[in-house]
Amino acid sequence: MASVLPSSPAREIVGRVTVGVADLQVSSDPHAHIITHALGSCIGVTVYDPVARVAGMLHFMLPSGRDNEEKARANPAMFGDTGVPQLFRLAYELGAVKDRLVVCAAGGAEVMNDCGQFKIGTRNRTILRQLFWKNNILLAADETGGTISRTMQINIADGRVTIRHKGQETLLWSA
Amino acid sequence: MVSLNDIIKAGDRMAAMPASVARVTSMLATGKTDPEELSGIIKSDEVLTAAVLRRANSVAFGSAGKVFDLRQSVVRLGTKNLTHVIMEQKATDVFGDSGSAFGLARGSLWRSGVGGAVGAELIAKKAAPADADLAYVAGLLRDIGKIALDAFFGDHYFKLLAPHSDPTRSFVEVERLALGFDHAHVGQAMAQKWGLPERLSNAIRHHHEPPGPGEERHDILNDLVHAADAVCLWAGLAVGHDGMAYTLAPHVRESLGLTRHEAEREIAHVWTEVRSIEQSLNAPVAQEKSA
Numbered sequence: 001m002a003s004v005l006p007s008s009p010a011r012e013i014v015g016r017v018t019v020g021v022a023d024l025q026v027s028s029d030p031h032a033h034i035i036t037h038a039l040g041s042c043i044g045v046t047v048y049d050p051v052a053r054v055a056g057m058l059h060f061m062l063p064s065g066r067d068n069e070e071k072a073r074a075n076p077a078m079f080g081d082t083g084v085p086q087l088f089r090l091a092y093e094l095g096a097v098k099d100r101l102v103v104c105a106a107g108g109a110e111v112m113n114d115c116g117q118f119k120i121g122t123r124n125r126t127i128l129r130q131l132f133w134k135n136n137i138l139l140a141a142d143e144t145g146g147t148i149s150r151t152m153q154i155n156i157a158d159g160r161v162t163i164r165h166k167g168q169e170t171l172l173w174s175a
Numbered sequence: 176m177v178s179l180n181d182i183i184k185a186g187d188r189m190a191a192m193p194a195s196v197a198r199v200t201s202m203l204a205t206g207k208t209d210p211e212e213l214s215g216i217i218k219s220d221e222v223l224t225a226a227v228l229r230r231a232n233s234v235a236f237g238s239a240g241k242v243f244d245l246r247q248s249v250v251r252l253g254t255k256n257l258t259h260v261i262m263e264q265k266a267t268d269v270f271g272d273s274g275s276a277f278g279l280a281r282g283s284l285w286r287s288g289v290g291g292a293v294g295a296e297l298i299a300k301k302a303a304p305a306d307a308d309l310a311y312v313a314g315l316l317r318d319i320g321k322i323a324l325d326a327f328f329g330d331h332y333f334k335l336l337a338p339h340s341d342p343t344r345s346f347v348e349v350e351r352l353a354l355g356f357d358h359a360h361v362g363q364a365m366a367q368k369w370g371l372p373e374r375l376s377n378a379i380r381h382h383h384e385p386p387g388p389g390e391e392r393h394d395i396l397n398d399l400v401h402a403a404d405a406v407c408l409w410a411g412l413a414v415g416h417d418g419m420a421y422t423l424a425p426h427v428r429e430s431l432g433l434t435r436h437e438a439e440r441e442i443a444h445v446w447t448e449v450r451s452i453e454q455s456l457n458a459p460v461a462q463e464k465s466a
Contacts, residue, residue: 038415059411061411061442067436067439078446110419113423117435119435147419149416
């Protein structure tokens, strides 16, 4: 669950910060890293401003809060269309600037043989692309799709983003 | 070659069916709940007593600012909620710390079990109301086979499966190639050993691959548990090394009348309910584990 509500000021977090499902965190502590585990069909989004040294991470579960308005109000981080704007807003509160932001994404896996029935992972990826397209935001790197689970981590000191799967770590983005 | 019996023996050493779970399962399966007996089960167990008090006095139950003692709490919750508190609390004993064989953190199997119970019951209320109670129990216990495999193999399990892993194969197919059976087979065998009703053990057996209409062993209970399992995956409740490598049975959407919008509402509801139950039971929150 998002630890900071829309009207609240962004708070500082020190050390290792874990982002749960339907959760988001931002920090400007250069010694901190932010991590989220077990991204399946959910998507993890990271933002990083290399000048302000501000980073944030969102782990959203579903594409849109339109069918779940009450839940979207209570916890914007549950949905892509409410969580992504919230992530950017909180990063701006810590001094991040949109034009400098490095944005990465991971997750959005799909169950096998969905038969086109629900496509939760695919629709999570689609809403992200739509939001970024509308707001002139380019993804610096992404690793999405497939059927695997992923762990995503961002180090605030240098903005380095890594992905871990079955114990093997790969670099998604570095300066 | 490891046999199914070897695995079941390991499971028996790791997890026993608590007498209270067996009794409440029997009540739910037959539709004959006995309030006096439920009260007796709760009073004889300090942890359960505390859980009932917390649930009855929780904000989620609309009790903010009021305090109810045990007698009032039992009346306030009613028999259905009492059965759920007993099952959800005692399931923490059943699942224990299991999960590392599947890349799952401590508490994740319990969390996924509760999500399966809530999800299966919710879908059943619309699609097969007469089976709602049984769907709840089947959803809760659908992954008991993982307990036995975890006890037998531990972290070695994924090394055993690795040579058979392939993006075109589902996780249960990989398990069958490596062992000759999968965690759902193991779960069915454990359920039979624990004396659970046959429909329940069959639902555990078929929760990943439910037979379709017209096939032998087709049962809407299997479809309910299958759909609830998918809801838990989408809600991120127990995504381990197996990731999303499961198939969705094509007939289930139609058999349950499940639309995409309903599925999304259920995913959000299940996740929210599990969080609420976790807090009200003071259950060990799943410690996240790297993929």
